[in-house]
Amino acid sequence: MKQRILSALLSAAVCLGIIGAAGLAFQTRAASFSDVTDADTAEAVAVLSSLGIVSGYSDGGYHPDDPLTRAQFCVLAVLAEGHGDQVQSSAYRTLFSDVSASHWAAAYVNLAQSEGLISGYGNGRFGPDDAVTVGQAVTIVLRLMGYTDEDVGPLWPEDYMQKAATLGLTEGISAGSGDALTRGEAARLLYAMLQSDTADGQAYIARLAASTVEDAALLSNDAEAADGTLHTALVYAGERGLTWYEQAETLPDTLVNRRGTLLLDEQGRVTGFLPGDDTVRTLTLAEADASGVTDESGNTYSLSSSTTLILDEEATTYGSAWYELEGRKTVTLYYSAAGSVDLVTASDSTAYEGVALTGYYEAVSPNAANPDSITLLGLTLEVDEDALDSLTQFQVGDRLTVVLNGSGQVVYACTPSERTAQMVGLVTAGGEECSVELFNGLTVSGERTSSSSVSVGDLVRVTASGMGTISLSRITSNSLSGSLNVAARTLGSVPLAANVVLYDRVGQSAAVQVELEDIRTGTVASSDITYAGTNAAGEVDVIVLDDVTGNAYTYGILRTGTQTEGSGEMQVTNRTVAVENGSGTTQDYLTGTQVRTGTVGGVAATSDGKTAGVVLLEEVEGVARSAFSGEDTVVLEGVQVPVSEDVQVYNTDSETWVTLAQAKAYADTFTVCYSGTLGEDAVVRVVLTE
Structure with a gap:
């Protein structure tokens, strides 16, 4: 074969009955066909189309229910054996009285006859325009595979139909041997042949x-x-x-x-x-951790750390790079014959898709005429080739706006008058040189202007005020009004973006990222929303909550003390509180809240060492081991309560922090401590053995 030439492509048009069919034009390679709705037939047509064996019509359809003629199936057979480049040698001959040398399919019919694939009616005729029957097509396919009458049996078409069924060639074809073969059935039959071995045990596909x-x-x-x-x-x-x-x-x-x-x-x-027959699953990714992935429906898929992971056209292992799945929409799992996942691939990152930044063009490498990377707002960004036309209009020192792709590369640049980015985030480093983690996931930095007075943890709006300098202004009110409807995924009347990011904080405490499912109530009042921002599509893509989920606290056993500052008459003594849990003991935070040491609770702290909030947990004693459902929920006073993923568990006998599984193996009953209100938003934060 092994090269397809123009005659082979033309023959594909012929085999579809397009030549001589008024109003239809040859369509060379359709990737998919609008009228093929059966998945198995669609796959067969796609594979055969990619090989140049079948094609579709100019109306975008494949016409799977149309019948094929005997001449058309001859063309399919010749192409399916890889002999499309041999038809010219069989042209200009007349082997059948009704297939003259000028007949459009003469070369294919003649070649098929000379190779023993077909025969006529015995009266010198072939019947090129007669409908090809299932039995006739099956016979041709078996001959393509190298089977003879001696291999199959003397009865036709019964023995041939039985042999084809045994080989799996007619799976999905319900028509009888004498029925006309449709285009969809022809695709199924030929595709099954490509997937099979020949009579001598060789893979048929190797012929092509x-x-x-x-x-x-x-x-x-x-x-x-x-x-x-x-x-x-x-x-x-x-x-x-x-x-x-x-x-x-x-x-x-x-x-x-x-x-x-x-x-x-x-x-x-x-x-x-x-x-092949390998199982492949493509999932919409909700979460990934070291043990595997979770899809948007909550289904979990365990993955070995040694499983091959393909990210951004590079191969690594799942254990060494699972965290890089964050910001990717889908993952595809490839299963081995043994049923285990041996390959994972991921879609391109969407973490920064459409993100815009406005700042000063601080640096470029290697030069502004051919930039590989640029720097603005203290960020060095790679430049995608799509950005060159727009970016090369600017020079170092110019103020500009850049737009990023999902991987964080610059794909477009424009003047701030055309578009100005709204940049909002949390201060992560103060002083003369400050940093802000924007809600789009990027951290910008620069010398703070003297007019900016902010502290770590503040919610701020960022503006580039000059080369290497930024101005920060506190945000004290929310620009969007209305309550958050969790089930409807709306804030007021504005829909939430599919990739909306939520944070929760207590006053001026550090913000923690939370999920919608962490909100245990149906709605969140507008007064409990510190900030909400929208993307270019007008959807809410970031929300900052004010102490809604309880996740902004560090939970454990509270240890109290005092801290004295100054001397003489200026001496001041303040209360302090720290949290002891499985991660150790926190620093002592200054607090105005009076707490008894040894109490079980939580602390949210500010960056300057003060408490933004202190909560005491409610306790239920004598909770039996059987009340727990694994490590996910526990029944308290008849109410099923979720257990926090970060639950802290204390063995009171050994005075050590342990896992929940270890505690359940050790004790029969427990004191369970929860935040919130039973039946509403309660979450188990601490468990003590009894």
Whole structure:
């Protein structure tokens, strides 16, 4: 075969009945077809289309229910055996009285007859325009696979139909042997043949390639290779690692994220892809940790630390890079024949998609005419090639706005008059040189202007005031009004973005990131929302709550004391409180709250060593081990209460902090301490053995 030439492509049009069919034009390579709704048929058509065996119509359809003629199926058979480049040698001959040398399919019919794939009616006629029956098509396919009458049996078509069924060739085809074969059924039949071995035990698909790559995961059909070659197929194949292949024709999108056999021509270009039977699952990612991933429906998938992980076209292991899955929309799990996940891939990062920054052009490398990276607001940002046209209009010292892609690269630049970014975040470092963690996930820094008076933990708006300098202004009110409806995912009448980020804090304490499910009430009053911001689409993409979830406190056993400052008449003694838990004991925080030492509670602290809030936990004594449902919930006074992921557990006998599992193995009953109100927003924070 092994190269498809123009005649083979033209023959694909012929086999579809397009030549001579008024009003329909040849469509070379459709990645998918709007009228193929059955998943198995769609996959068959996609694979055969990528190999140039079938094609669709100019109306975007494949017409799966249309019947095929005997001449059309001859064309399919010749292409499916890889002999499309041999038809010219069979042209200009007349082997059947009704297939003259000028007949559009003569070369294919003649070649099929000379190879023993077909025969006529016995009266010198072939019947090119007669509908091909299922039995006739099955017979041709078995002959393509190398089976003879001696292998199959003397009765036709019964023995051939039985043999095809045994080999799995007719799976999904319910029509009888004498019924007309449809285009959809033809695709199913030929696809099953490609997936099978020949009569002599060789993989049929090997006939259609100069070489193959087995167990190849097709990660992209439009990748940029390491050497800059565009529109390549990116493939991961075990010990071969990641490889970029040029494509003779772009593989269909529907085959991306499948694992199977890659077909190559003599030049090493991809000519097709045959998916295998491996299970592949693509999940919308909700959470990832060292043990595995969780999808948006709450289903968890355990992953070994040694599992191969592909991120941003680089191979690593899950255990060494699982945390980099944050900000990615989907992950794809590839299962081995044994049923375990042996490969994980992830979509490109979306963490910074559409993020805009306005600041001064502080530095560039190597130069402004051909920038690889630029610096503004103390951030060094890589430059995507898409940004070059807009970015090269600016020079160091200019004020500009840049827009980032999901990976944090600059993809566009404009003047602040065209667009000015609203930059809001929390102060993470004070002093003359200060830093602010923006709610878009980036941390900007610079010399603070003298007019800015802020403390660590303050919610601020950032403005670039000059080269290397920033101005910070406190935000004391929320610009959006209305309550947060958790179930409806709205703030007032404004919808929440799919990737909305929430923080909770107590007064001026450090903010902690929380999830919507951490909010145990149906609504949050506007008075409990410190700040809410929107993205370019007008959706709420960041919310700062004021002591709503209880997650901003550090929980454990409170240890109290005093701290004396000054001397003589100026001497002042203040109360202090610290928290002891499984992580150790915190520093002593100054507090105006009177607390008895040994009390179980929580503390939220400010950056200057003071308490922003102190809470005492409610206690339920004598809780039996059986009241716990694993480590997720516990029944308290008839109410099922969630257990915090960060629950602190104390063995009162050994006076040590342990895990909940260890405590349940040690004791029969417990004192369970919770924040909030039973039946409303209660969460278990501390457990003590009895």
